Structures are given as structure tokens and as C-alpha cells.
Amino acid sequence: MDPLALKAGQHCLGHCAGEAAIEIAYGNVRATPSHDCAMVVTGAPTMLLIDNEPIPTKSIQILGAGQSLTIGPPSEGIYSYLHVAGGFSTAPIFDSRSTSPREGIGGLHGGYLRDHDVVPLGDSVPLIDTYRANPGLCNMEQRAVLTLRYVPGYQYDELAPALIQRLNGEHFEVTAKANRMGVTLNGPLLKTGVESLLSEATCQGAIQIPPDGNPIVLMKDRQTMGGYPIPGAVIESDCVRLAQVRPGQKVRFAACTPQEADNIRWLEHHYAETRLR
């Protein structure tokens, strides 16, 4: 859900072959490695303990065989990433080590990790001192109202101007109905009067409006096809910000042109590249 946090951890450990990390929502994980390894946790900031002793949270740490790593609940944000040098050696499917729990594909057994699962570590990497500093790439700036910039498209021109005005002018609230598939918002109802349309491809960030009028911003694990009206799609960098905010957060939508979206992407890409040098 937070590619920048993933990239930051991969950078720290010198991972450049797409090594997997474990995505953790809301922290509270304990893990013990079978051999000494270097590790770092990125994304939503959490308290870290090794054998119940607090350790610095932002730098690479050596976790000894049999030691117990505790990742506490995040102080802000939702998704943290546990990276271990050498990655994990679960079987790739379609060239990916991702897990798709809805379809039961990938990962350890096609699903969320459970208590007592044993995740195979990648090849043991010699503990080296060339690990790099955490570039601190972060999307968690706290704001009273998070602005979600979106590119108008799909049914934008066919929807009532009053509805678009509402979408652009009012505040919405992130609900607890939020996961890797989508984030449901609450606010002024956006009644389109449309039950369903001809099915077509959805994209990340698509603002899908079901008949009940509560918009859903589609995220990484969205269904590939959809049939609800869509006035546009939130740009990727704001999708990441949205992924990391908790229920209750206020958001507003701001339309931007495709060219503005491209400029934002170039700037942020350039910024990340300089931090990762």
C-alpha cells in the first residue's frame, strides 16, 4: 500500500532484486529468526523491541538467531514494513512474491500470515557494514484535512454538475471500511441514480460511487473490473497518503489536469531518487 516505505527499506538493506518485505497493518507482531540477520522496519512508525529491550526504530538492527523482535502498534499511520536482509524465499507466482488473500494466491499459503507461521528467509547474507541509512521517505504528514488530487475521467462529463460540485466542495471522512481493496468514505451522499454500467477496467484511485452514494476510492487490491459510475481517479501519490490515514480522517477532493498529475509524479520521483542516492 505504501511503495515509498517499501523502497526505503529495500534501499537500506541494498536489496535490488525485488526482495519481498512483510506488510503489517496496525503493528503488533512478534517474530524470531532462525539465523542472525539484519533488519529494518519502515512505513508507519512503531516501537521496536528486541528481547523486550527498546531499540532505535529508524536504523538497521542486527537480530540474532532466536531473539524475539516485537513490533508495537504504530503511533501514526497504518502500514509498516518488516525487511530482512536477503528477503524471504516464498515461491513467486507470476514473477511476484505478493499475496492475494481474496484469491488465495501467492505468499506463504495464499493468505494473511497467522500465529506460528514460519516464513522462509532468503539466502543468508553476510552481515556487512555497507548498509545504508534510512532515507526517511514518508507520506505521513498529519493534516486536519487531507487533499486528494484526482484526474477527472470515466463518467465525469455524464454526472450531474451538482454532484461534481459536492465532490469538489465538501469534506468526507475515512470510514473503518478501509482495506487493501478500497477506502469507503462518508459524507454528503453522492446519489448518481445509476445502478450499474457496462463493466470496464478500474484503475488505482478510481472514485467509485455505488448506488448508496458513499464513494469508495479503489486501492491496490481492487477488483479489476467495475460497473459503478466513476468521476475520476486519485493520483498515485495521494493514494499512498490515503492508505496511511486512519478512520475519522477528513479528506477533500481537488481536480487536477493530467499534466499536473504528471508533473507531481516527476517531482516526487526525482525527490525519491535524490534521497535514495
Added chain:
Amino acid sequence: MPFTIGPAGDTAIRLSFQEPPSPHLTQQLLELQLTAQAYFLDALSDSVVGYATLTLFFMPLSLQRDQVTAWLENTARSICDSQPVDAEHNKAAVVLPVFYDPAVAPDLLTVADDLGMTIDALITLHSATPYFAYATGFAPGFCYLGTLDPRLKTQRLSTPRLRVPAGAVAIADQQTAVYPCESPGGWRIIGACPVVLFDLTATPVSTLTVGDSVRFEAIDEQTYCSLGGKL
């Protein structure tokens, strides 16, 4: 044929035809998809055919949106202007066996009731004609098939089921489909198909693909079970 081209978020371009879906339109979308894949190669991260749309997902840092838009506009125009090739007639229909029985189809009785016909008449209508595969998606191996006989037109369930079993044969509006794996779903279930439609170890992984012709064939309980169907 009029069409519009516009953005689908910040990394995709969407081509949408104004005309109603038809096998002919789908063939043109497929031709356009193949041409795009051959032209843009790895700069295209994905491409998806819908009922009347083609969405091209591009790698934003290696392709510029204006480039994709201009190419799409020109190519779509020339494909529309060219003589249609009736590729769909070259394909043999995929035959899917279906056990139409209340034991595996919780909505069969109510659907027949709602439509004012006998179960036998419903089965005959549903399995009489071959269907065209308009789109894949929703779940791996799921294929949107149409067009259903207007006499079989039904509403979706007002509250979708949380669990529709794998193999469920269902209808909604003028579409029909087989659920390849267990998933939530709001279509009405009228039968069960014992054929595995999505298998990670098979090539291709999905039995059905856009442009296919699909026909259903009624089977009895014994055949259903011998083909691996579960009651």
C-alpha cells in the same frame, strides 16, 4: 464509429466507444489491444478490454501520455475504418457442462417462478444458444458472457451473497457467468459447472478468454459428480 479518449487516473488511458456492445466491437477492441501490446511492449504494464472500452496502463516514466493518446486515436480510427474480420466464427465453442438442480442452485426455483416458466423451460433457454465472451475480470477466470435471452432477464440479489461457491452458474440482467472460485456475488445461481476454469498450474491459467464462444450443456447428477462436481 464515435469514441472518446480520456485519462483513467494518472497512469492509464481509456478508450470508450459510444455504441452498444457487440461481438464485432469486441473484435475491434481485441485487435486494438494486440496492436498496442506489439507497439508499446514493456512500456505498457497492462491492458484491459471491457464491454465497450479498452484501457491501456502505461509505465508513466517511460511513456508520455500525449504519445499514447495520439497513437490510440489514430490506431482506433484506422481499425474502425478497416474491413471487419469475422474472427469469432473461426473459434469452436467451448462447451461447459452444467448441472441445473436446486441441490446446487439456490435461486433456480425462485428465478423460474419470477420469470413465470418451468425449470425445464429455463434450462432449455439458458443452454440453447452459444454466448459470446465480452470481458474477463472481477475474479481470476471470471468471464462475462452475453447476451442472455431477454426472457431470462433478472435483477441481481438486493443483498449480495458473501460466499458463492466455485462453479456456480449465474445470471444477472442479460449476462451469465460461471464463478471460477469462491467469492462474494450478487448474481442469481441457476446451476453448477464441474469444470475448473482457473488453474495456476495450467497453460493458459484461465479456460475462457475474451472473444470466446461458450455453450452450456445440461448434465445429470451422475455425470456432474463423475466430472468432479460437488453437491
